[in-house]
Amino acid sequence: MAARKLIIDTDPGQDDAFAILMALGAREALEVLGITTCAGNIPLALTQRNARQVLELAGRPDIPVFAGCPRPMVKALETAERVHGDSGLDGCDLPQPTMPLQSEHAVAWMIRTLMAAAEGEITVCTLGPMTNLAVAMVMEPRIVPRIREVVLMGGGFFEGGNTTPAAEFNIYVDPHAAHTVFTSGVPLTMVPIDCTYQAKMTPEWLSELRGLGTQTAVQAAGMAEFYQRYGNEKFGVTDYCLHDPCVIGYLLAPHLFEGRDCHVAIELQSPKTIGMTIVDWWNVTKLAPNCRVLKKLDNSAFYELMLEKISCLP
Known part of the structure; x- marks a missing residue:
């Protein structure tokens, strides 16, 4: 089978x-x-740099990086240096990237690429706020039926929120963008924190990762160790989770995940619950489902898969 074509929209992190x-x-x-980047975990100037650093680390400077929206659609930008450090990739030692940042705006490139592809050919993965994708949908609505699927990391239901009591970070940062995507009619799969909190990265797995000995593995282990400190302090545990790789894990091995089709709405009005993903898990409203919502994953198999894929990199 041909490889599944992806656009990764991200805010590394x-x-x-x-x-x-x-x-x-x-x-x-x-x-x-x-790879298209937006502001989220850190400002846009850093997310586009970090994406290029990660590509160069993995030996893939051939993949273009496009900078997108520097702020959410309506709200003021809120970032998360407290989690990721000032650089967004604290814990590793990567040189300044030498590959160029593309001059085309991420939204323009996304629209052009989707319009040029066959219908249903490209999957869009959003790992941060959904600003770029939402703006693209507003600018060119014809891209919506051309997208095979949007797989996003964001939201929560059973676990509540991780930024406010009600809202998960990626949705909270730009709830209006999320609302635009969730009401667009595009096929959606949501990997919420209900699922990603189960993706626990153990100290033993980190040792295995570092033990691969490659440049990519060693630098990735450093990132993970820094990132894990936040989880250790917040939750008092030694096996904090990695959220965003669950999106890729689902694409590679959907059988490792469990979920159901639900209607999901985004709260936009309440100052206390703005950004909440209102998941009708029990079909109380009888509204037609607009999203596949994942709830469980096989953690050990997921981390085995991630280790296998990272081991393929230099």
Whole structure:
């Protein structure tokens, strides 16, 4: 079978970096056409740099990077340096990238690429706020039926939120963008924190990763160790989760995940619950489902798969 074509929209972020690396290590199954970046975990000037650093680390400077929207559609930008460090990739030692940042705006490239492809050919993976994709949908609505599927990391239901009591970070940062995507009619799969909190990265797995000995593995282990400190302090555990790679894990091995089709709405009005993903898990409203919502994953198999894919990188 031909590799599944992807656009990865991201705001790296250590866990975003792991998702990118996992996708790059699966060349037989996934073809990354380009990476678009937005503001989210850190400002846009850093996310576009970090994406290029990760590609160069993995030996893939041939994949183009496009900078997109520097702020959410309506809200003021809120970032998460407290989690990711000032660089967004604290914990590793990567040189400044030498590959160029593309001059074309991420939204323009996304529209052009989707319009040029066959209908249903390209999957869009959003690992951060959905600003770029939402703006693209507003600018050119004809892209919506051309997208095979949008697979996003974001939202929560049973676990509530990780940024406010009600809202998960990626949706909270730009809820209006999320609303635009969730009401567009595009096929959606949501990997919420209900699922990603089960993706626990153990100290033993980190040792295995570092033990691969490759440049990519060693630098990735450093990122993970820094990122894990936040989880250790917040939750008092030694096995914090990596959220964003679950998107790639689902694309590679959907049988490792469980979920159901639900209607999902995004709260936009309440100052206390803005950004909440209202998941009708029990079909109370009788509204037609607009999203596949994942709830469970096979953690050990997921991390075995991620280690296998990262081991394919230099």
